[in-house]
């Protein structure tokens with residue numbers, strides 16, 4: 288018997304494991320496992336989605352209106368923007384366009400699970416660099432660059448740890464890379480960072496030929512279901528991605544909804560402020576369990592990584608949280624940790640109460 292054989296580099300891929308939305312018994316859980324916006328979606332984007340449009344027609348292949356709206360909000364020439372089926376598509380295309388068999392793609396340990404998949408699917412070699420205190424280690428990353436390095440990924444803030452590289456570190460990493468290495472700065476959570484702390488990615492992408500910054504509508508904009516993201520960089524980078532993307536890669540409804548969502552910056556700001564307040568409150572309540580073996584990694588994103596070193600294991604905590612009706616994320620490579628998406632204040636208080644009870648500590652504010 289004969290059958291098609293997977294390429295060995297495809298066979299080496301561990302498929303992406305999405306966040307859970309149901310318990311072991313199939314009972315639906317409140318999803319605090321996929322970093323979705325607990326405030327939902329801007330009403331303006333919802334009404335754009337409710338309009339039926341012309342489903343028989345293909346969408347605008349160039350997402351012109353959307354690129355113009357992005358360009359206007361961020362002060363970027365739309366010619367330096369490409370939209371994708373989620374930023375995931377663009378992360379994959381960035382590797383495909385610039386790396387192949389024999390080439391190396393660099394990223395930090397405990398970073399976004401898509402990077403090794405995007406690397407392997409092109410036959411390139413993933414090089415995982417040790418992180419330090421759950422953060423990308425800029426010096427270690429620069430030391431890991433070889434003549435075969437073609438692409439370097441950094442998620443900032445980082446998923447799943449929530450840690451953040453300040454502007455100086457991002458600039459130092461970029462400055463240390465050879466000019467022919469593509470630096471992909473994945474800013475999926477950038478809108479959650481206080482504006483004065485922005486990491487300078489857009490300025491780097493505007494000034495250099497080897498920087499691609501990616502953004503998404505899946506997180507603060509509350510449009511994960513529509514699958515839309517974008518990237519900005521030098522025209523030759525945008526040209527490369529345009530050659531290999533799907534010709535109609537962003538649906539008509541996604542384009543409409545994203546334009547409307549960009550127009551409602553009040554919703555974005557309300558989401559950022561809500562997230563910062565609830566995240567700080569939850570973080571403080573976890574810190575209060577420090578004497579019970581619970582540790583929390585300071586986060587700039589819309590989720591918090593909690594580490595369990597005492598009598599309660601992460602797995603036991605996850606089961607207890609599921610018993611209360613919530614799905615949170617347990618990642619095999621961070622076995623002692625749970626990544627918990629920042630939900631509403633009431634949801635996070637319920638989880639903080641529950642963890643205090645489990646750990647046998649007190650964390651009343």
Ligand SMILES: *Cc1c(COP(=O)(O)O)cnc(C)c1O
Pocket residue numbers: 322372373374375376399442445446473475502503504505506511514515516
């Ligand atoms: C969620 C996330 C994305 C966004 O993916 P989409 O395909 O745009 O939904 C990108 N990078 C990181 C690090 C993420 O956590």
